[in-house]
Amino acid sequence: MKKKVNIVKKLRKISHNRIDDPAPNILFKYCKGANDLQYNLGKGLGVYVKSSKGDKESSPPTHDKQMISSIYHSFLKKEKDAEIILPKKERYHRMDISSYNHYLEKHFSPDDFDIDEHFLENEIYHFSVSEDDMKNYVTEKLPVETTELKYHLISVSMIYQKPYVSMLIEEGCDWKDFMTEIFTTRDELSGKDKTNFINKLINNICL
Numbered sequence: 001m002k003k004k005v006n007i008v009k010k011l012r013k014i015s016h017n018r019i020d021d022p023a024p025n026i027l028f029k030y031c032k033g034a035n036d037l038q039y040n041l042g043k044g045l046g047v048y049v050k051s052s053k054g055d056k057e058s059s060p061p062t063h064d065k066q067m068i069s070s071i072y073h074s075f076l077k078k079e080k081d082a083e084i085i086l087p088k089k090e091r092y093h094r095m096d097i098s099s100y101n102h103y104l105e106k107h108f109s110p111d112d113f114d115i116d117e118h119f120l121e122n123e124i125y126h127f128s129v130s131e132d133d134m135k136n137y138v139t140e141k142l143p144v145e146t147t148e149l150k151y152h153l154i155s156v157s158m159i160y161q162k163p164y165v166s167m168l169i170e171e172g173c174d175w176k177d178f179m180t181e182i183f184t185t186r187d188e189l190s191g192k193d194k195t196n197f198i199n200k201l202i203n204n205i206c207l
Helices: 002-018 022-041 067-076 097-109 131-137 176-184 191-206
Strands: 075-081 084-087 090-095 122-128 137-143 147-161 166-174
Touching: 002 022, 002 084, 022 067, 022 075, 022 084, 022 090, 022 122, 022 166, 067 075, 067 147, 067 166, 097 166, 122 131, 131 137, 131 147, 147 176
Parallel strands: 090 122
Antiparallel strands: 075 084, 122 147, 137 147, 147 166
């Protein structure tokens, strides 16, 4: 019990001192999930997923073991002395489409790329998209009613372990702007209809 308490305290302390950025945040979420799965910590540290079988509403969520295992083997390590699972060494970057394109045009040819010259092996490289620049990173468009729901890239974490590159990619949508657009174009909907419509979207898109 004492070991569990110490691990929870360390995770919380590390979490408070980490850079508040999408890429390291999503990785540390799974880092806490790996510790919870290993030591049964509780305290809301687990990462869960709803069952794909049967009734989603009645099926209890379960640990996302497959995702946690994949991330653990690539991005995490177990500290021998502290008996805690933590990310490997991390590096932080910003993704900006205009400066990135300028760099590609002036200094880089894909045919000349050598990963051993640009990335250190077994270190994590975090790339987070600036909030103002997310419109330039649309990854998918889903038609919904009279409009479309746009998903965009939020962050990429990658690690090079010769000869493989592993990547953790986070995507999302601007739910607030999307719902605002829905309501401004659907004046005929009553309050009840709008509530039902939101519930339908949540069940069909977000789960």
